[in-house]
Amino acid sequence: MLTKTITIKNPSGLHARPATTFVQKASAYPCNVNLIKGSKKINGKSIMGLMTLAAKQGDELILEVDGPEEEIALDELTKVLEAEHL
Amino acid sequence: MERTGIAAAPGIAIGRAMVKKEENMEIVRRSLEPNQVSLEVERFKDCVQQAILELAELKEITEKKVGEEEAKIFEAQQLFLQDPEFVGAIENMIEAEHINAEAATQSVRDQFLAIFESMENEYMRERAADLRDVSQRILRHLLGITQNETAVVDGPQILVVHDLTPSDTAKLDLSITRGFATDIGGRTSHSAIMARTMGIPAVVGLSNVTEEVSDGDMIIVDGSTGKIHIRPEPSVLQEYEDKLRDFQLRQETLAKLIHQSTITLDGRHVELAANIGNPSDAEAAISHGAEAIGLFRTEFLYMGRKDFPSEDEQFESYKSVLETMGNKPVIIRTLDIGGDKELPYLNLPEELNPFLGYRAIRLCLDQIDLFKTQLRALLRASAYGNLRIMYPMIATFAELRKANQILNEVKQELMNQNISCNHKVQVGIMIEVPAAALVADQLAKHVDFFSIGTNDLIQYTMAADRMNPKVSYLYDPFNPSLLRLIQMVITAAHREGKWVGMCGEMAGEELAIPILLGLGLDEFSMGSGSILQARHLIKQLDSRKMAKVAEHVLSLSTGQEIKDYIQQEVMK
Numbered sequence: 217m218l219t220k221t222i223t224i225k226n227p228s229g230l231h232a233r234p235a236t237t238f239v240q241k242a243s244a245y246p247c248n249v250n251l252i253k254g255s256k257k258i259n260g261k262s263i264m265g266l267m268t269l270a271a272k273q274g275d276e277l278i279l280e281v282d283g284p285e286e287e288i289a290l291d292e293l294t295k296v297l298e299a300e301h302l
Numbered sequence: 303m304e305r306t307g308i309a310a311a312p313g314i315a316i317g318r319a320m321v322k323k324e325e326n327m328e329i330v331r332r333s334l335e336p337n338q339v340s341l342e343v344e345r346f347k348d349c350v351q352q353a354i355l356e357l358a359e360l361k362e363i364t365e366k367k368v369g370e371e372e373a374k375i376f377e378a379q380q381l382f383l384q385d386p387e388f389v390g391a392i393e394n395m396i397e398a399e400h401i402n403a404e405a406a407t408q409s410v411r412d413q414f415l416a417i418f419e420s421m422e423n424e425y426m427r428e429r430a431a432d433l434r435d436v437s438q439r440i441l442r443h444l445l446g447i448t449q450n451e452t453a454v455v456d457g458p459q460i461l462v463v464h465d466l467t468p469s470d471t472a473k474l475d476l477s478i479t480r481g482f483a484t485d486i487g488g489r490t491s492h493s494a495i496m497a498r499t500m501g502i503p504a505v506v507g508l509s510n511v512t513e514e515v516s517d518g519d520m521i522i523v524d525g526s527t528g529k530i531h532i533r534p535e536p537s538v539l540q541e542y543e544d545k546l547r548d549f550q551l552r553q554e555t556l557a558k559l560i561h562q563s564t565i566t567l568d569g570r571h572v573e574l575a576a577n578i579g580n581p582s583d584a585e586a587a588i589s590h591g592a593e594a595i596g597l598f599r600t601e602f603l604y605m606g607r608k609d610f611p612s613e614d615e616q617f618e619s620y621k622s623v624l625e626t627m628g629n630k631p632v633i634i635r636t637l638d639i640g641g642d643k644e645l646p647y648l649n650l651p652e653e654l655n656p657f658l659g660y661r662a663i664r665l666c667l668d669q670i671d672l673f674k675t676q677l678r679a680l681l682r683a684s685a686y687g688n689l690r691i692m693y694p695m696i697a698t699f700a701e702l703r704k705a706n707q708i709l710n711e712v713k714q715e716l717m718n719q720n721i722s723c724n725h726k727v728q729v730g731i732m733i734e735v736p737a738a739a740l741v742a743d744q745l746a747k748h749v750d751f752f753s754i755g756t757n758d759l760i761q762y763t764m765a766a767d768r769m770n771p772k773v774s775y776l777y778d779p780f781n782p783s784l785l786r787l788i789q790m791v792i793t794a795a796h797r798e799g800k801w802v803g804m805c806g807e808m809a810g811e812e813l814a815i816p817i818l819l820g821l822g823l824d825e826f827s828m829g830s831g832s833i834l835q836a837r838h839l840i841k842q843l844d845s846r847k848m849a850k851v852a853e854h855v856l857s858l859s860t861g862q863e864i865k866d867y868i869q870q871e872v873m874k
Contacts, residue, residue, distance in 0.1 A: 227614045227682070239381060262387035263378075267429060268417050273614055 217282040218290050222297045223274065230271035230297070238296050239263045247283030249293065260293070305508050307483070309528035310494035312831060313503035313553075314546045315481025316539070317458035319519040319532075322470075323512050327441055331405035339400055343393050346403035349443035354383050356439065360469060367476070368499060375432065382436045388414065404444045411437040435467045460521040464512050466493035476500065481523035483511050483530050497525070498586050505530050556834035560591040564837045567844040572819065574837055575633075575827035577805055581619050584626040587830045591837060595632040596753065596827020597692075597805035598623055600676070601639060609647055610672065616679035624687025631688045633753065633803075633827075635732065636676055638662040638694040657761070662695035667704050677712045684724035691727060692753060697735040699744055706748065732805070734758035739787045742794035752795050753827070756806025760784055779808040780861035785817065789856065792822045803827055810836055813865055816872045819845055820852030843872070 226234050242249040242260040249260030253275060258265030260279075271277055279297065281289045334342055361376035382388055388410065395406040411433060418430040461482040463470065471493065474482075479502065487493050487506035497504035503525030515521065515532055522531040522542045531538055564574045575596030576587035587595060603611045603619055624632050639645055640661020653659040666673035680691055693705050709729065716723050733739050734755035742752065756779055761768045763784055766776035778784075788804075795802045803825030808814045810828030815836060818826065826836060851871060858864050 227617055229614065236378060236381060239385075243384070259387050262385045263381045264385050264414055265387050268414075270421065272612075 217280065218286050219278055219280045220290060220294055222277050222279055222294060224271050224277065225273065225298055227273050229273055229275070230266060230269065230277075234296070234299070235263060235266040238293065239266060241296055242289070242293060245281075245285050245289040247281050247286045247289050249289065250280040250282075252278040252280060303514070303532040305511060305514070305530050305532065307505040307508035307511070307528050307530065308487070308489055308494075309525055310487070310489060310506040311497035311502060311504040312526040313481070313501070314542055314549055315458075315460055315503040315523040315525070316542055316546060317460040317480045317521060319462050319515045319517060319521045320459045320479075321462045321512055321515055321517050323464065327438075327445060327447070329404045329408050329441070330402075332402040334396075334400045334402060336400065339397055342396050342403055346393065346396065346407075346440075346444070349403070349440055350383050350389055352443050353436070353439045354380055357383070360473075363473075364471075368471075368496070372496070372499065378429075379432055379436045382433060383440075404441060407437060407440055407444065431467070435469055438467075439469065460523055462512055462515045462521070466496070471496045474500075474502075476502070481505075481525065483508055483515075483521070483523055485509055485512055495582055499589075501589075556838060559834050559837045559841070560589070562591075562837065562841075563593065564840050566819065566840055566848075567842065568846055570845040572823070572840060573631075573803070573825040574833050574840075575631075575803070575805075575825055576830045576833060577827050578623075578830070581622045581626070583830070584623045584632075587833075588627070588630075590830040590833050592630075592830060592833055594630050594825070594827075595623065595627060595634075596803055596809075596825055598632060598634045600635060600637055604637065604639060604645055607647075610675070613675045613679045613682075616676060617682050620680055620683035620689070621686045624683055624689055627687055629688050631690055631728075633690040633692050633730070633805075634680060635692045635694050636663070636673065636680075637666055640665055657758075657767070663693050663701055663705060664695065666693075667701060667708075670708060673705075673708060674712055677709055678716065681709075681712060681716055681723040681727070682721060684727045685722045689724065689727050690730060690751070692730045692732055692751075694732045694755070695735060695758075696731040696733075696745070697737045699741065699748070702731060702745060702748055733791050734762065734806075736763050736787060739791050742791045743797065746795045746798040746800050749800060751801045751803065752791055753803040753805045753825070754788060754791060756784075756804060756808040759787065759806070760808075763787060778861045779806075779811065779814055780864045782856065782859060782861070782864070785821075785856060785864070788818070788823075789821050789852075796822060801825065812836075812839060813868045813873070815839055816843055816848050816868055817852050817855050817864075819843055820848030820850070820855075822849075848872075 224230055239261060251258050251260050251269060253269055253271055256269060258269050277297065279290065279293055357376045357380045361373045364373040364376065391410045392406045395401065395410060396403055414433055415430055418433065458480045459478050461474065461479050463482065464485045465487055466482060466484055481503040482497065484493055484506045485508060494504065494506050503523050505523055505525055505528050508530065519533050522534055524530065563571060565571050573593050575594035576590065576592035577597040578584060578587055578595055579599045580602050584595065603616055620634060640650065640656060640659060644650065650660065680689065683689060696702050706729065713723065713725060728750035730749045730751035730753060731745065732755040733742065733752050736759065738745060757768065760777055760779055764776040764781065766773040768777050792802045801824040804818065804823055805827040809818065809826040810832035819840060828836065855864050855867060858867060
């Protein structure tokens, strides 16, 4: 299992389009993908999960990947989360 | 029978009713025998697959019929149907509780709806509508309900529905559907926005119209007034058929002007712009031929909520309007709160004369953090289009200087943080206080433009409350004193090489346009619906002749004389 702490830079936070992109990318990897904000942990392959997480610009999230292809998933998904514009 | 709802999309539609009642899906919770459970899960999965295929089809149809942006909604809905937390939760529930798929779907949907609806964010509330739409789709498959999509009436139809979901909208057959009427919804609901985008007359929020109308009833939808007539008398029908014909003839003439620029007979170009109060109005402005946004009121962002909007939330709104307008100019007015527009969370003491009190720029220059947040959001958004910033209610040079100082501080902050913005964004002021009009020559040196706000300028010049019917005779844009002020403002600005617009209702008035053109006004900003009419008029006017007309008008001594003169000399 790999984890990484990431700060959301996108001004619109992690809903709308960035959330859609994240879920589409996360779903392409065989490993489990989770996002943790404070005490809340959600499945990164779930659009509903991401929406209810309501992460805003400046929020710190922990990205957690576990399973096959976890290294590449961590890299690629970090890019999505850290992107300023999508 | 006449009913009044909310005017959602303008125009008149006459036709036979096609009533689609809210699908009353009786969901019964059934217990399953253990050996039925896996079959039930399979059945559920099949239905989800079918729903996904349908959404792909709807996406394609909508792309062709409405637009790519509108079609994206179905892509988002597909993601819902692939969501392990949603679909997975339903499957788990079937397996764990040994219940039928319908009951499990309904129960999981309701759990998510409760979360979505508790969020104070318009975006999330819209997603709740999508979740409902998607769930209905699965339930229909599970229950084996085939939607009755074949027309039960011939000829032009008026669709009467409880609410128009995105899926319903995509399926509208525009060759026969002339308009629609709904039980619920408001001006900004999905159905209303789509109706305006597609140009179909619509009245929404009629509460129980689906109960009052039967299939095949004759219906008139007047989307401009928000009225519908059910089974109208022959005389009413005749009246509306005439109106519809006139309306269509006029629309045909005006539609040709949508993409034309506004050029007078003698070749002078003026800009016709739209006043908007919501980012979603920008598209309608373009489809009505707007060459710019002359006034984007930002109050909507602050109203109807419990706390100030964040910088990011504002940024997103401003950016979306700028992006919609492409390279066309967008004037965004900084917060104009106070007066008749109150914010409960600002906790302002009640004032004896709110219109003469603590409002607009006065408030912003006092509550600098509030002002700075808005300016930061504006400047950040300036990287995404052709933004112009406008301060409301400026009365003195000192106010303008202070506002510009704050703006420069914010620019500097952004620069230090390496955040991109357009440093040459035009900055102007609204001229709505007579004091500002009187020193327009001085103010003009420090702005890029003026925009005359006649609604307040009339009230302050005439010392007449625009809400008080007893003094409404004074509230007249044709008062010679007002026209003289306007002339002063335009002359002063032009002397400094600055341009002048007008964003009050006067800018769209047929009798006022020739005078304003003659006085040299450069930009006319009005409700989107008036733009083409104004363009039609201006294209028939000669600005040099209008300059002479205006000169004569300024020598007349009453508003009535002025109107009569324009009527006879120009509009004959």
